[in-house]
Amino acid sequence: MALRIPRGALASSLLVVLLVSLVHATNAREPPRLEMVTSAAPPGLTGSRARAAAAAAAACASWRLGVETNNIRGWYSIPAECRGYVSDYMFGDRFRQDCAVAAREAAAYAETLELAGDGREAWVFDVDDTALTNLPYYADTGFGAQPYNATYFDEYVANATAPPLPEVLELYEKLLALGIKVVFITGRHDYQREPTVKNLRSAGYHTWEKLVLKPSSLRLGSSVVPYKSGERQKLVDAGYRIVGNMGDQWSDLVGTPEGDRTFKVPDPMYYVG
Ligand SMILES: [Mg+2]
Numbered sequence: 684m685a686l687r688i689p690r691g692a693l694a695s696s697l698l699v700v701l702l703v704s705l706v707h708a709t710n711a712r713e714p715p716r717l718e719m720v721t722s723a724a725p726p727g728l729t730g731s732r733a734r735a736a737a738a739a740a741a742a743c744a745s746w747r748l749g750v751e752t753n754n755i756r757g758w759y760s761i762p763a764e765c766r767g768y769v770s771d772y773m774f775g776d777r778f779r780q781d782c783a784v785a786a787r788e789a790a791a792y793a794e795t796l797e798l799a800g801d802g803r804e805a806w807v808f809d810v811d812d813t814a815l816t817n818l819p820y821y822a823d824t825g826f827g828a829q830p831y832n833a834t835y836f837d838e839y840v841a842n843a844t845a846p847p848l849p850e851v852l853e854l855y856e857k858l859l860a861l862g863i864k865v866v867f868i869t870g871r872h873d874y875q876r877e878p879t880v881k882n883l884r885s886a887g888y889h890t891w892e893k894l895v896l897k898p899s900s901l902r903l904g905s906s907v908v909p910y911k912s913g914e915r916q917k918l919v920d921a922g923y924r925i926v927g928n929m930g931d932q933w934s935d936l937v938g939t940p941e942g943d944r945t946f947k948v949p950d951p952m953y954y955v956g
Contacts, residue, residue: 743768747951753933758954761828769826769951773818781949786850789946790857796926798862805923806858807942809930810869812950815845815886821952840875843882852887864892868914870907872899906956912938
């Protein structure tokens with residue numbers, strides 16, 4: 684026997700289906716809610732102290748992201764409450780992992796280049812906190828929580844003991860093996876050439892096409908962008924093709940000509956405009 688559905692019942696069923704669909708459609712249009720998830724608390728802390736410590740660490744992580752993305756500019760020292768955070772970051776795995784990501788991406792990019800064979804492809808490196816790390820100096824001076832001390836930093840440079848950033852040194856070796864020339868353009872002054880050469884060599888940077896240091900006549904406190912971009916322009920004028928440019932400050936990377944690609948290594952310790 685055929686199943687007969689009364690016309691009224693069918694209409695009611697369709698109405699229910701339509702209403703359910705409308706509710707689903709309405710719900711589907713609701714924007715997803717962004718819930719704040721509390722960061723992991725430091726070990727040993729519980730309750731409100733743990734929550735406060737986790738919130739402080741999250742605030743410092745946001746500050747660091749703002750610095751790395753160049754959203755926060757012109758700062759003179761790290762926030763005092765972030766001193767512990769920056770110390771943990773710089774001495775922990777995260778800093779090295781972040782450097783490794785930058786160096787790995789740079790190496791992968793370099794491997795894709797088809798070199799012209801005339802030896803004119805150049806890669807520009809900054810020196811301080813790029814090729815070399817000044818972590819020993821900054822660990823002694825509160826990780827940027829204390830104002831920059833030019834006298835002490837000059838002594839540090841004169842000692843020529845800055846270690847290399849291992850990930851950048853590895854990239855440097857890769858670039859040389861590919862046949863790309865290395866040029867260092869540094870904010871160090873020309874009177875610091877001798878300890879800079881000594882330090883680069885002892886750190887493992889055994890050869891380079893040029894080492895450009897900042898003329899002492901340049902006014903202290905002025906932006907380094909005209910100086911660094913101007914030196915890159917001189918390279919281009921001399922026939923080099925800048926295929927890559929790596930630094931720890933945005934002022935190493937911006938300003939025409941930037942280079943075909945730029946790579947920033949992390950530095951939450953200080954700002955150079
Ligand atoms: Mg630097």
